[in-house]
Amino acid sequence: MNARVPLSPTFANGDVSHWYRSGGVPEPGPRLDGDTRADVVIVGGGYTGLWTAYYLKKARPALDVVVLEKEFAGFGASGRNGGWLTGDLAGSHERYARTHGAQAARALQREMFASVDEVIRVCAAEGIEADIVKSGVVNVARTHAQAVRMRAAVEQARAWGFGEEDLRLVDPGDHLRVAGARAGTWSPHCARVQPARLVRGLAETVRGLGVRVYERTPVTEIVPHRALTPYGTAQAAHVIRATEGFTARLKGLRRQWLPMNSSMIVTEPLPASFWERVGWQGAELLGDLAHYYMYAQRTADDRIAFGGRGRPYLYGSRVDARGHTHDATVEALWRLLVDFFPAASASKVAHAWSGVLAVPRDWCSTVHLDPATGLGWAGGYTGHGVTTANLAGRTLRDLVLGEESALTALPWVGRRVRAWEPEPLRWLGVHTMYRLYRVADHRERSMTRTSALARIADLITGH
Template sequence: MSTRVPLSDGFINGEVSFWYRSSGVPAPRQRLDGPLSADVVIVGAGYTGLWTAYYLKKSAPGLRVVVLEQEFAGFGASGRNGGWLTGDLAGSHELYARSHGTEAAIALQREMFASVDEVIAVCAKEGIDADVVKGGVLTVARNTAQASRLRAHVDEARAWGFGPGDLQLLSAAESQERLRVAGTVQGSWSPHCARIQPAKLALGLAEAVRALGVEIYEGTPVLSIEPKRAVTPYGVVSGDFIIRATEGFTSRLQGLRRQWLPMNSSMIVTEPLPDSFWETVGWQGAELLGDMAHYYMYAQRTADGRIAFGGRGRPYLYGSRVDARGHTHDWTVEALWQLLVDFFPAASSSKVAHAWSGVLGVPRDWCSTVHVDRDTGLGWAGGYTGHGVTTTNLAGRTLRDLVLGEQTALTALPWVGRKVRAWEPEPLRWLGVHSMYRLYRTADARERSMRRTSVLARFADLITGH
């Protein structure tokens, strides 16, 4: 590790994520020990799988619901994310409107807003202590080009159902009343976001699901998914419905390597910061923090007074490979630390306590989908492009309605049944992603002295359709 990154004595790289630091990384519980059958079989015990199981058993207690998980519940992105329970759409309003109309896209956005409150309500009802604080999200622009994009974003949001109470444009002074980020020239704030502790939500939801009678088999990898069958090394699990809830790990399944690209994201967390730091920067409302850079960051103030700070590391591994247990590269830790102290110079006297990485699922058109084929029994949800903490809840409720054969407002949303073409074969996939992010990094550097968005960033958007 570079000497430019101050590390705490107990620094850890990987071990899934910092979010398991207090509880310890769970060991897999009961493993499947032979073939069985169920009404609904869910592959993956992350948020998508757990929410789907939760709502199915709440609505139809007599269903036998089985969840199969290769590691333990919350091992993937559900236990590694930045803790943003956000109402941001996991996809493009414009693309959803293109296929279903503007009103349908607006309806999807309003459901995303409602889903933030739904997750908070379930946590309260089920006694899940996930460090939830609904402090909203502050987005900062730190140069003229970023400020121009931020104003355009707020203007565009009005067309997609954001009223003044849903998204506010802030001056530099108004932004710094909430949180003093160095170099802020403009900001925006939305109330539709809450801080969570990701692992606490995943573990608490898993316990709530078990209490409802759902069977979760951990340490049970699924080798392939077929109509009405999930094949594991320990036996075939058959069911009327087989729901794939594997998000960034989907590429590991037979025949699905190009379905969703596993995009890498990395985080660091500081040691607990002293009261003098918080007096300097503010952040009393526990707002989530993002920026308008192309190579963007995301952060939260944790419940124990740290900064958890994330961004892109090595964005994609050749052949859609994924890391196993969250280890991240030294240069990524250094890049995140340098950006963190650029945002908060007063944090330079702190140290990094933990670093980790995870993967999120990215469809070719960057729009999430949910689907159930009642003839084959195959269903799925995912491709959340980094906005999965909230979107998984909406997916779980939608999958419930689709499995139960109910026609509801949720099943009419424009992401239901959406068809997306596969990603290109290698090496085009690797070249495209790495070219895109190299261009974004260069564009961010150039925009420090520009008034408009760099043409390089616009070219990067064209490469991948982002």
């Protein structure tokens, strides 16, 4: 590691994530041993799969539900993310409205807001302790160009019918003080969560409801009514794919969703004097308006967990499942953290890790179920999966049970998105996009408007 990054004596790189440090990485449960039948088979033991299993069993306790997971429940993005239980839409209002109308797009956004509270409700009802605190989210603008984009975003929210109670401009130091902040917004629709505790608690809950969870059971292919593994075939009327960033590993789905990497570091616990100095007295989440954006939370034990993009994409849609983070990425995240909070320079980095999220070609999430084949899926959350997975689970419940509802009428249901380009085009496109974003952020330090390079990057990948 570069000597410019101060590391804790117990520094770890990878090993899933810091979120598992306190309780340890769980020992995987039993794997599938031979062929089996069920009413519903779910492939993937993360938030989407577990929420779907939960709501199905709560609605129909007699249903036989099976979850198949390659490693252990919560191994993927569900145990590695930044802990943002956010109401931000996983997609574009305009794109959803283009096919289903503005009212449908607004309905989807309102359901996202409500899903934050639904997760909190279930955790309270089921006794899942996940350090959840709903203090909202603060976004800061640190350049004039970012401030212009921020004001435009608030105006756009008003045009979509979302008022001051959903998103409002605030003075930069109202909730916390970020060095160089020129403007800020605050929204109540966000809560801090300890991601690993949430997914592990959810896994225990669904097991208690009678869901059969098979770990150490990789699924190699999904076909109508069947999920194929090296140890046996799971058959069911419905087979749900809930593999998010790992979808490209399945046969025939390499170009379905792009597996995008995101990386994080976490500091050692910071003293009370630090939090007083920066004014971060609550559990607000923190983001910014840069193109190469960051995200952060104050953890329950007074650390800063700070994330952003590292090496965004590996050639051929490969995935580094072990979460090792490159030295240059750790250094870049540390420099940015200290740039935001100079007083944090007295701390050290305790852990670095990476995870993978799924990005559809149009950057809009989807939920789907084909009654003819029994095949369904949800995902492509573009980094907003902690909350969106809950909404997906409830929607898949209604689709599987054949119940028409307000959820099944939402515009992301049945949405068809074309595949990503073959290599080397998608590798070149993604890396060009992020190179342009980095340069655009640098240029905007002395600009009063959004750099044209950022607009070119958006055009390249359809962001």
